[in-house]
Amino acid sequence: MADALKAEGNKAFSAKDYPTAIEKFTQAIEIEPENHILFSNRSAVYSAQAEYQKALDDAEKAITIKPDWSKGHARKGAAYKGLGDLLAAHDAYEEALKIEPENAQAKSGMSAVQRAINEEANADGIAGDPSAGLGGMFNDPALFQKLANNPKTAPLLADAEFMAKLKKIQQNPNSVGEEIRDPRFLQVMSVLLGIDMNFGGEGGPSDQPQDTPMTDAKPAPRQQPKKEPTPEPEPVDEEAIAKKKAQEAGDAEKKIGNEFYKKKEFDQAIEHYEKAWELHQDVTYLNNIGAAKFEKGDYQGTVETCQKAVQEGRDLRADFKTIAKAFTRIGSAYEKLGDLTQAIEFYHKSLTEHRTPEALTKLRNAEKTKATTEKDAYIDEAEAEKARELGQQKFQEGNWPAAVDAFTEMTKRAPTDPRGFSNRAAALIKLMAFPQAVTDCDEATSRDPKFIRAYMRKGQALVAMKEYNRALDTFTEAGTHDDGTHAREIEQQQQKCLEAQFSARAGETEQQTMERIQNDPEIMSILQDPVMQSILNQAKSDPAALQEHMKNDQVRIKIQKLMAAGVIRMGR
Structure with a gap:
């Protein structure tokens, strides 16, 4: 069942x-x-849902x-990675590979974690040294093509001093800080970044083409660039910082x-969870307190804490899943306290908030x-005897519905x-409720296989339903226990x-008999039985042999069924 x-x-x-x-x-x-x-598989599902x-x-x-x-260690690594603990994830994957070096899942996970660790390290390095990020742009594979295509930077490719400095930066990007003062590198950065800047400043080289003809006209006065207003600093949200x-x-x-x-x-654990709640109002901390109290057996304390969490x-305005978890734990606590009514109520509340397999299973159980429990608590032999006597009284009075009610009370x-059940x-x-009567007789014989009266009543009901073959089988079974x-x-x-x-087939023609036999699966089953086929073939030449075979109860009942069905016609 577990495999299924x-x-x-x-x-x-x-x-x-x-x-x-x-x-x-x-x-x-x-x-x-x-x-x-099973735990490993469920871990994979939780990871897929980001429930790390x-x-x-x-x-x-x-x-x-x-x-x-x-x-298992690989699953642990995936969970730690999802939680953001990259070092713990690395250790878990490393342990998995120690056990199984060729584990593809662990290899892939380890590679992903290593990349994430390197990315974090690189991010930290850029934050600490702003120039470290600039050095990387000089390793652009299309660097020389871009410089050659720009008329301002193309001549630099023939400058041995510049090329030596460029090679140095490419080999050690962190050295860009030493060379950034050189205006040639600023010009290169302008090309690489795709922006147009005048790096010359006052008195520097002009952006006009060198072959523009000179005129006697006075140059237009240079317009001072408008200063952009300095943005006001964002106000510091002291409350948000304190909350964080x-x-x-x-x-x-x-x-x-x-x-x-x-x-x-x-x-x-409870002491630290309570301290966490004092520091920051997060309902998860209260749920954790409830979980710890539950595990230590303080079920009433669990109820009180989780009610506070709700x-x-x-x-x-906590997440509905968090509220649902609190309701589920209250239900579990009440179940431990023996109050199943309250437990069921809170499981229902949990499912109203968020439907989970765990809460649904707890509710059903x-x-x-x-x-x-209620059924067992209702069992009482003295009350059962009173119900039996009342049922017999109503039966003798001919009040069949009242008798059914009384005997039903007895079965409970x-x-x-x-x-x-038999009564x-x-x-x-x-009341001519024959199918229900047959079911009750089966209930009676399942409790006592030697309860002959139940077999007889079942056979009586089957005859009334005109299921004669089933009735014969029932009477035969009664004989085996008698x-x-x-x-x-x-x-x-x-x-x-x-x-x-x-009587049921009286006046029936042979053709009608043949059609009925062919539509009767039990009679056809008897006719297809190799043993019965042998007996019937023997009886054709030696009718007396049939009587000898009928000394066997099992054979006798089958022959009687064939006779009653019209397959065997004596005296012909």
Whole structure:
């Protein structure tokens, strides 16, 4: 069953139906809680949904169950990468490759993490040295082509001193700071950046072509460029800065609390979660307190904390998933406290906020447990006996519906007693509710296979339904369980059943008989039985042999069915 659920989960994952995939893997885990593959698969689904903490928890569980399983470490690396902890992700992938050096998933993950680490390092380097980023542009593959195409920079390609400096920058981009004062490099940057600047300043070279004819006209006075207004500095949002610092401090406390939680040191975890809440109002911290209290067995405390999380979450407009998680934990706490009614109520509230496989499974299990508990609590032998006596009284009075009600009450009060079902079948037969009577008789014999009265009532109902072959089988089965006490009654009922079959086909032509036989699957099954074919062939030449074979009860009932159906016609 777990394998089937796993296959369904894999199929849903391939179709990107992540909620269904999680539901199937969760159900499979409930059946096989020590199956590391199931945790690993669910971790992959959580990562696909960007629920990286859950993905990490499942990966850790998979590794705990099977430490030498490389894929579990790879799942852990993916989760850490999603959480932004690149160093931890690197370590996890490294461990996976130690176990399985050719693991393609781990190789790919390690490569991606290494690139991310390098990008962070490069970003840090540019921030620390502004000129480091400028040096990179001189390694443009099209650098020389761009310089050659621009009339201002083409002559530089023949300048040995300039080319030596350019080569130095290309080899060491950080050295651009030393050469940036050279106006030639500023001109090169102008070309590479695609902007037109006058690097000469006052008295510098003009942008006019050198072959423009000179005139006696006085040059127009140079217009002073308008100064752009200096932008006012953005006002510092002190409140936003304080809030961000508070959040960082709260998250730091939460992280410490998580470490204690993993070690099952719940009191210390609660202490840090509470401190996180004091520093920053994030409902996640309250949910974590509730989780720690739940794990240490303080279920009433769990309810109070998570109710506070819901209330605060409404005020803070927290994410509906966070509210749903609080409701689910309240339901789990009430379930532990034995209050299934409250548990079911809060599971419903959770599903109203956000429908998750986990909450749905908890709801269904709680409802099932509640129904079973209530059913077990209703069992009472003394009350069952009162119901039986009332049913018999109503039966004798001919009040069949009241008798059915009384015997129904008996089946609830004493569900293992076959008499309640058998007695109700008798009343149902009086009401001509034959299919329901047959079902009740089967319930009775399932509880006591030697309860002959139930077989007899079932056969009676089947005869009324004109299902004579099933009735004969029922009477035969009764005979196998009888100790001889009911042998005569069973034989009489079998005979009545056969007579009813004979009467049902009275006046039937051979053609009609043949058509009916061909449409009767049970008769055709008997005729196709190799043993019965041998007996019938023997009987054609030696009719007395048929009587000898009928000493076998199983053969006798089959021959009687063939006779009743008109296949065997005696005396012809």
